[in-house]
Amino acid sequence: MTETWTDHVLARMRSETGRSGNARRRVVEFLGRQDCCVSAQEIHDGVRGAGSRIGVASVYRALEGLDELGLVQRVDLGDGTSRFERIDPRGDHHHHLVCDDCGKVEPFEDLALEEALERVAGGRGYEVAAHDVFLRGACGDCRAA
Amino acid sequence: MTETWTDHVLARMRSETGRSGNARRRVVEFLGRQDCCVSAQEIHDGVRGAGSRIGVASVYRALEGLDELGLVQRVDLGDGTSRFERIDPRGDHHHHLVCDDCGKVEPFEDLALEEALERVAGGRGYEVAAHDVFLRGACGDCRAA
DNA sequence: ACCTCAATGAGAACGGGTATCATTATCGTC
DNA sequence: GACGATAATGATACCCGTTCTCATTGAGGT
Ligand SMILES: [Mn+2]
Ligand SMILES: [Mn+2]
Ligand SMILES: [Zn+2]
Ligand SMILES: [Zn+2]
Numbered sequence: 001m002t003e004t005w006t007d008h009v010l011a012r013m014r015s016e017t018g019r020s021g022n023a024r025r026r027v028v029e030f031l032g033r034q035d036c037c038v039s040a041q042e043i044h045d046g047v048r049g050a051g052s053r054i055g056v057a058s059v060y061r062a063l064e065g066l067d068e069l070g071l072v073q074r075v076d077l078g079d080g081t082s083r084f085e086r087i088d089p090r091g092d093h094h095h096h097l098v099c100d101d102c103g104k105v106e107p108f109e110d111l112a113l114e115e116a117l118e119r120v121a122g123g124r125g126y127e128v129a130a131h132d133v134f135l136r137g138a139c140g141d142c143r144a145a
Numbered sequence: 146m147t148e149t150w151t152d153h154v155l156a157r158m159r160s161e162t163g164r165s166g167n168a169r170r171r172v173v174e175f176l177g178r179q180d181c182c183v184s185a186q187e188i189h190d191g192v193r194g195a196g197s198r199i200g201v202a203s204v205y206r207a208l209e210g211l212d213e214l215g216l217v218q219r220v221d222l223g224d225g226t227s228r229f230e231r232i233d234p235r236g237d238h239h240h241h242l243v244c245d246d247c248g249k250v251e252p253f254e255d256l257a258l259e260e261a262l263e264r265v266a267g268g269r270g271y272e273v274a275a276h277d278v279f280l281r282g283a284c285g286d287c288r289a290a
Numbered sequence: 291a292c293c294t295c296a297a298t299g300a301g302a303a304c305g306g307g308t309a310t311c312a313t314t315a316t317c318g319t320c
Numbered sequence: 321g322a323c324g325a326t327a328a329t330g331a332t333a334c335c336c337g338t339t340c341t342c343a344t345t346g347a348g349g350t
Contacts, residue, residue: 018318018327019328021329022315022328023330055329055332056307056331057307057309057331060307074223076223078221081305081306081307082306097273110265112264113262115261116255116261120253120280124280126244126280126284127282129281133276134276135265136273136274137272143272163347163348164348165347165348166297166346166347167346200298202301206298225306226337226338227338291350292349294347295346295348297345298344298346299342299345302340303338303339304338305337309332309335310332311333312330313328315328316325316327317324317325317326320322320323
């Protein structure tokens with residue numbers, strides 16, 4: 001059986017603080033259902049829409065905690081709102097295509113790119129811990145229109 | 146003789162609107178002196194420090210116009226403030242190393258990385274117009290400390 | 291010099307994100 | 321199962337970068 005990200009994270013948080021509240025659990029469960037990044041607002045709306053009256057502050061607190069534990073990644077596209085997505089414990093990871101026109105965001109993976117990034121990381125004095133890549137342009141739909 | 150970015154841009158804006166105000170010119174001149182990205186606040190302070198009483202709104206307006214003309218690039222590191230840097234008309238371009246610890250930002254170039262990005266751009270339905278790459282980690286100074 | 295209208299700057303307004311604090315709920319203990 | 325300590329929560333005030341508004345200024349054409 002494959003342990004889901006959600007289960008993995010709930011267990012981790014449990015062992016971390018000893019407590020388990022409702023708001024954090026709902027945020028984790030929601031994130032676990034997403035395949036790419038979502039904004040705090042979308043998380044808040046999503047959880048509320050399902051019937052849980054959680055507060056925005058709790059959403060941000062949950063995200064902050066998850067970020068510190070390396071369970072979630074902040075994605076900043078430059079539109080003024082941060083987005084968040086789960087980090088696969090198995091190392092799976094993707095980058096983002098952003099449509100300048102309609103704002104759509106979709107994930108992509110590319111091994112050759114990862115290898116090139118790996119090589120850049122060396123020889124710069126820096127100890128690189130993470131990297132972000134965004135490709136911006138016009139998506140298929142917007143090109144057609 | 147090499148035409149500077151500043152001259153190139155001033156001429157371009159001139160031909161674009163027919164008018165030339167003081168605020169915009171000061172912003173362009175300031176950006177022309179920078180080798181990497183700076184925040185709107187830094188631009189405002191920099192220009193004011195040199196004796197011109199320009200307003201913040203004018204800084205943002207100038208940056209917006211330059212961005213639309215593709216003369217300036219918005220750099221969003223995710224710290225809540227956008228930065229801007231000139232785009233070399235000759236195509237020269239760099240990406241950024243960001244220290245998670247002290248916040249320092251420095252540019253780097255890597256040809257192999259650019260080629261890998263070029264290859265990714267194809268075959269995705271997208272017409273990629275630009276890309277951003279950030280490497281995050283601990284800089285030399287912070288690693289030593 | 292005069293007119294027109296883009297450009298400007300001060301300050302109000304906006305919005306995502308954070309801090310505060312009274313209330314609620316979880317968990318260990320009895 | 322009730323109780324107490326204290327972490328978690330949620331409403332809301334607040335912060336600050338950015339945008340909007342509007343009265344004023346000034347560049348360029350005549
Ligand atoms: Mn990668
Ligand atoms: Mn590049
Ligand atoms: Zn994603
Ligand atoms: Zn730069």
